Amino acid sequence: MHKDVIVVGAGISGIAAAYNLQKSCPNKSFAILEGRSALGGTWDLFKYPGIRSDSDMHTLGFRFKPWIHKKSIADASSILEYLNETVDEYGIRDKIAFNQKVTAANWLAEKSLWELNVMNEGQSISMTCNFLFLCGGYYSYDKPYMPKFPEQDRFEGQVIHPQFWDESIDCSDKKVVVIGSGATAVTLVPAIAKNAAHVTMLQRS
Structure with a gap:
């Protein structure tokens, strides 16, 4: 065509x-x-x-x-x-x-x-x-950046990238750490703070 x-x-x-x-x-x-x-x-x-x-x-x-x-x-x-x-x-x-x-x-x-x-x-x-x-934007929708942390396999909780968020994820009464302080984090933190036990945002100094 x-x-x-x-x-x-x-x-x-x-x-x-x-x-x-x-x-x-x-x-x-x-x-x-x-x-x-x-x-x-x-x-x-x-x-x-x-x-x-x-x-x-x-x-x-x-x-x-x-x-x-x-x-x-x-x-x-x-x-x-x-x-x-x-x-x-x-x-x-x-x-x-x-x-x-x-x-x-x-x-x-x-x-x-x-x-x-x-x-x-x-x-x-x-x-x-x-x-x-x-006009596809600048995101990789299939493979967003996901950092690897030393001994990450020892963490027993969920590691979630917002790009792959779905309705099954429930932060109610959980302790949540959000890494980064960009536009996504700034909108995400107030929303999950309503039901989470505690939310901490980390930012590089």
């Missing part, structure tokens, strides 16, 4: 790219390839307690669809609702191909084309395009 433009990723950046392609290049064909089964990127994938934006949504949101909700620092479910409203309002959903994971992109100089290898339910397919927009 060939498209004039292929956008990789159906999160905030990919949706913005689609809107602008429709507006500014109406005669160009394009598709959005999303590796997962749902749009939204970070706001659909991450499930840890308290997840919210660390920038105000008037800045993070779309200029063509201003954020009108009461809270400018929004929780993940509100952001995801906003993104779904946007793709439906502007006819972008039909341009998204889900479960299409781009595994390689090669520039064919002799043809002036990008050739993509795409995995779809275990099968590899080839696609080409003239322009390639990479």
Whole structure:
């Protein structure tokens, strides 16, 4: 399959790219390839307690669809609702191909084309395009950074990365240590402190 433009990723950046392609290049064909089964990127994938934006949504949101909700620092479910409203309002959903994971992109100089290898339910397919927009963000969704600590195997509790948080994790009445003090930690700590026995945040000096 060939498209004039292929956008990789159906999160905030990919949706913005689609809107602008429709507006500014109406005669160009394009598709959005999303590796997962749902749009939204970070706001659909991450499930840890308290997840919210660390920038105000008037800045993070779309200029063509201003954020009108009461809270400018929004929780993940509100952001995801906003993104779904946007793709439906502007006819972008039909341009998204889900479960299409781009595994390689090669520039064919002799043809002036990008050739993509795409995995779809275990099968590899080839696609080409003239322009390639990479809107997948800067996270590795499959392999986040996980430090190794000396004698970690002696620890009898759970070691959890927020990226893989699921509903089965229960911090009630437990002592919890959160390593780091970035945006994730700042939203996670107040949420789990409500039910945990004690929460400690560690930060490098």
